[in-house]
Amino acid sequence: MLDTHGMDTNTLIQLATLISVIPAVIGLMISVRAYKRQVSALFLLEYTDRVFCRYVERAQQASDVKARSADARANESFESIGP
Secondary structure: OOOOOOOOOHHHHHHHHHHHHOOOOHHHHHHHHHHHHHHHHHHHHHHHHHHHHHHHHHHHHHHHHHHHHHHHHHHHHHHHHHH
16 A cells, blocks of 8 residues: 555554654663662762761760760869868
8 A cells, every 4th residue: 555655554654663762762761861860869868978977976976075074174173172
């Protein structure tokens, strides 16, 4: 069966299939790119969370050490005053 432009139905179907596959491939490429970016962002968030938690823990330990030494100095000064 011939069209008015000399193309048969199978050729038109193949052309339509090719034209519809191109946007699908482009959409898939965009999806993969977005997925990679999302995974990279999640790794960055996890890394910064771990680094920040370590920093907070160290800061709390340093604060506790300072508080204990300040308490010890205060106790020593009260003991040196005596009754």
